[in-house]
Amino acid sequence: MPTRPTHERNKGLALDRSLIARLPLFKGLTAAELDEMLRGARSVRYPKQSAVFEQEAEAHSFFVLLDGHIRVVRTTPEGHQVIVRYISEGEIFGVAAALGRTTYPASAIAAVDCVALVWPNALWSELSLRFPSFGANTYKTVGSRLQETHTRVVELSTEQVEQRVAHALLRLVNQTGQKTDQGIEIDFPISRQDIAEMTGTTLHTVSRLLSAWEERGLIVSGRQKVTVKDPHALVVLAEHRDRR
Amino acid sequence: MPTRPTHERNKGLALDRSLIARLPLFKGLTAAELDEMLRGARSVRYPKQSAVFEQEAEAHSFFVLLDGHIRVVRTTPEGHQVIVRYISEGEIFGVAAALGRTTYPASAIAAVDCVALVWPNALWSELSLRFPSFGANTYKTVGSRLQETHTRVVELSTEQVEQRVAHALLRLVNQTGQKTDQGIEIDFPISRQDIAEMTGTTLHTVSRLLSAWEERGLIVSGRQKVTVKDPHALVVLAEHRDRR
DNA sequence: GCAGGAATTTGCGCTGGCGCAAACTGGCTG
DNA sequence: CAGCCAGTTTGCGCCAGCGCAAATTCCTGC
Numbered sequence: 258m259p260t261r262p263t264h265e266r267n268k269g270l271a272l273d274r275s276l277i278a279r280l281p282l283f284k285g286l287t288a289a290e291l292d293e294m295l296r297g298a299r300s301v302r303y304p305k306q307s308a309v310f311e312q313e314a315e316a317h318s319f320f321v322l323l324d325g326h327i328r329v330v331r332t333t334p335e336g337h338q339v340i341v342r343y344i345s346e347g348e349i350f351g352v353a354a355a356l357g358r359t360t361y362p363a364s365a366i367a368a369v370d371c372v373a374l375v376w377p378n379a380l381w382s383e384l385s386l387r388f389p390s391f392g393a394n395t396y397k398t399v400g401s402r403l404q405e406t407h408t409r410v411v412e413l414s415t416e417q418v419e420q421r422v423a424h425a426l427l428r429l430v431n432q433t434g435q436k437t438d439q440g441i442e443i444d445f446p447i448s449r450q451d452i453a454e455m456t457g458t459t460l461h462t463v464s465r466l467l468s469a470w471e472e473r474g475l476i477v478s479g480r481q482k483v484t485v486k487d488p489h490a491l492v493v494l495a496e497h498r499d500r501r
Numbered sequence: 502m503p504t505r506p507t508h509e510r511n512k513g514l515a516l517d518r519s520l521i522a523r524l525p526l527f528k529g530l531t532a533a534e535l536d537e538m539l540r541g542a543r544s545v546r547y548p549k550q551s552a553v554f555e556q557e558a559e560a561h562s563f564f565v566l567l568d569g570h571i572r573v574v575r576t577t578p579e580g581h582q583v584i585v586r587y588i589s590e591g592e593i594f595g596v597a598a599a600l601g602r603t604t605y606p607a608s609a610i611a612a613v614d615c616v617a618l619v620w621p622n623a624l625w626s627e628l629s630l631r632f633p634s635f636g637a638n639t640y641k642t643v644g645s646r647l648q649e650t651h652t653r654v655v656e657l658s659t660e661q662v663e664q665r666v667a668h669a670l671l672r673l674v675n676q677t678g679q680k681t682d683q684g685i686e687i688d689f690p691i692s693r694q695d696i697a698e699m700t701g702t703t704l705h706t707v708s709r710l711l712s713a714w715e716e717r718g719l720i721v722s723g724r725q726k727v728t729v730k731d732p733h734a735l736v737v738l739a740e741h742r743d744r745r
Numbered sequence: 746g747c748a749g750g751a752a753t754t755t756g757c758g759c760t761g762g763c764g765c766a767a768a769c770t771g772g773c774t775g
Numbered sequence: 776c777a778g779c780c781a782g783t784t785t786g787c788g789c790c791a792g793c794g795c796a797a798a799t800t801c802c803t804g805c
Contacts, residue, residue: 331651337659341651356644357637362651386633393601396640399647400600406650407575407585407606413657414701415581418762448782457658462762464784480771480782662792693753706792708754724752724801747805754799761793769784775777 272300276323277374280347282398285390294384294391298374309351309365309373316353316361318375322346325371326433326445330454331363340454342402343368343445345433349395354378355385356399368445413457421456422466423495426476430485439477439484446481516544520567521618524591526642529634538628538635542618553595553609553617560597560605562619566590569615570677570689574698575607584698586646587612587689589677593639598622599629600643612689657701665700666710667739670720674729683721683728690725 274291277283283291300323303309309320312332327344341363344350353361355378376384385392412421426443434441449460449467456463467483470476475487475494485491518535521527527535544567547553553564556576571588585607588594597605599622620628629636656665670687678685693704693711700707711727714720719731719738729735 331655333655333659335659337655339655339658341654353644355640356647357641358644358648362648389630396599396643397601399640399643400597400602403600403643403647403650404602404606406647406654409654410585410650410657410701411575411577411581411583413654414583414698415577415579449784450782454658457654459763460783461764461785464782465762468784692751703793704753705755705794708752709792712754748803749805750801750803752799752801754797756797757795759792759794760790762789763791764789765787767784767786770780770782772779772781774779 271295272298272374276300277321280321282321282347282349282394283391284394286388290388294388295374297380297384298376301373301375303367303371303373305367305370307367309367309371310361312362312364313360316351316359316378318351318377319349319354319381320351320365320376321349321374323372323374325373326368327371327373328366328368328451329363330366338454339457340451342405343429343432349398352395352399355381355395368447418456418458418462419466420495420497422452422458422463423491425452425455426483426485427488427491427495429483430488434485437484440486441488442482442484447483448481452483515539516542516618520544521565524565526565526591526593526638527635528638530632534632538632539618541624541628542620545617545619547611547615547617549611549614551611553611553615554605556606556608557604560595560603560622562595562621563593563598563625564595564609564620565593565618567616567618569617570612571615571617572610572612572695573607574610582698583701584695586649587673587676593642596639596643599625599639612691662700662702662706663710664739664741666696666702666707667735669696669699670727670729671732671735671739673727674732678729681728684730685732686726686728691727692725696727 271292272295274288274295277295278288278291283294286294298321303325309327310316310318312330322344324346326346327350329341329344329350331339331341333339344365351361351365353359385395412424416424429443429447430441433444435444436442449463452463453460467476467478470491471478473490475485475490477484477486515536516539518532518539521539522532522535527538530538542565547569553571554560554562556574566588568590570590571594573585573588573594575583575585577583588609595605595609597603629639656668660668673687673691674685677688679688680686693707696707696711697704711720711722714735715722717734719729719734721728721730
């Protein structure tokens with residue numbers, strides 16, 4: 258059950274720099290600089306299924322995910338949902354304001370219980386000027402997201418559903434895969450519906466595909482859970498030229 | 502016939518700041534600062550159908566389009582082409598390096614004879630530091646392209662072909678429409694195939710749709726030419742909820 | 746003015762994947 | 776521990792849009 262987002266503020270305690278020192282985003286900053294970055298932040302817990310921010314809402318903050326997984330979702334006026342991406346540990350997100358927007362273009366939903374650092378947007382220009390490598394890293398992240406999104410456009414334009422779903426699974430596994438005795442498992446709850454919303458198809462079709470793949474021993478899956486047993490076979494499927 | 506790209510260098514003459522003073526990208530810069538920006542640039546002419554840069558090639562420069570229209574195209578290993586976007590007058594493009602890439606992720610092809618300013622990438626960090634508003638404007642551009650691309654993902658995921666083509670036409674008309682006595686014309690040559698590559702369908706389907714729309718008086722079209730007579734009707738088509 | 750070729754149109758048959766509907770399952774709640 | 780419900784599976788029929796093919800039109804270069 259989605260309990261209400263409990264914005265438990267860090268109660269006056271200084272955040273420890275070890276929280277972020279290991280993140281590539283902050284590479285090159287000295288201990289003192291990390292402390293300075295953290296001085297502007299607070300740490301917030303987001304229970305599973307709660308919204309970190311909502312589409313169209315005033316963009317007041319940007320975020321760095323310390324723990325958990327976040328689903329970024331765009332909803333159309335007609336009520337269709339499309340999953341824009343998943344955010345994993347260590348990534349920056351909600352940077353709308355740094356890109357000249359005043360509202361968030363999508364919603365961010367905690368896929369599991371999450372912890373994030375939150376900075377008010379007012380600090381963005383100050384921080385990115387004071388720590389140019391932080392600014393540059395953020396823009397690089399934006400750049401690679403643009404590339405990924407273009408890749409998705411290409412996939413949606415040229416591939417069959419089966420290839421798209423295979424690609425999506427492989428991407429999730431590479432991004433967040435946890436080794437288990439069965440194979441590599443996507444380490445957050447993900448439904449057939451979610452996969453459908455990532456690939457532009459329906460949960461029915463995803464269900465049929467996963468069933469067929471399970472039959473053939475490529476994966477094992479359960480409720481909101483997918484484990485890839487034979488990634489190579491999936492790659493073959495994903496790359497398999499269609500007849501267009 | 503695509504003649505060879507003729508990189509006619511500006512022969513030692515200083516570029517006039519009036520070339521770029523009116524562009525939003527350079528808003529806020531003084532006359533002296535504009536001159537300084539231009540000192541690092543050269544002006545190059547690209548004949549129709551020539552490549553400004555090629556996908557996978559080493560990213561050596563970034564560009565500002567002074568005149569013409571440029572088609573940005575991604576080609577898949579299987580040989581499918583997807584049009585990523587059209588660049589119009591005044592826009593910056595080829596900023597791969599500023600986003601941490603060493604190669605161009607797509608090709609840029611002159612849709613008509615074009616003129617662009619070209620800066621070596623080596624100057625990027627210097628220029629964006631010296632003229633922060635220029636850097637910020639560029640990143641805003643990247644941000645809005647990311648949003649547009651997400652919108653395209655949503656369209657590809659949730660809309661029927663007819664809606665997608667209608668949306669694409671409306672976007673082209675808004676971006677580059679020229680008023681004529683017939684209606685609003687897309688002011689560069691665009692084929693059915695091009696429209697198909699923008700919307701993830703085939704030239705046959707696009708042809709059928711345009712024929713039907715012409716029949717109904719919404720557009721008039723010819724070879725590589727589309728004129729929208731009734732934008733409102735197209736909007737209705739584009740927004741028309743499908744049955745999903 | 747004519748030949749050649751690129752762009753477009755149109756017909757036809759087929760099918761991938763969707764919509765709809767119903768049944769089933771596993772985990773959580775009271 | 777019974778019941779409920781979200782998530783999943785599966786069958787069935789249909790159709791939007793693709794592949795293929797052929798005809799036609801318009802533009803360009805000679």
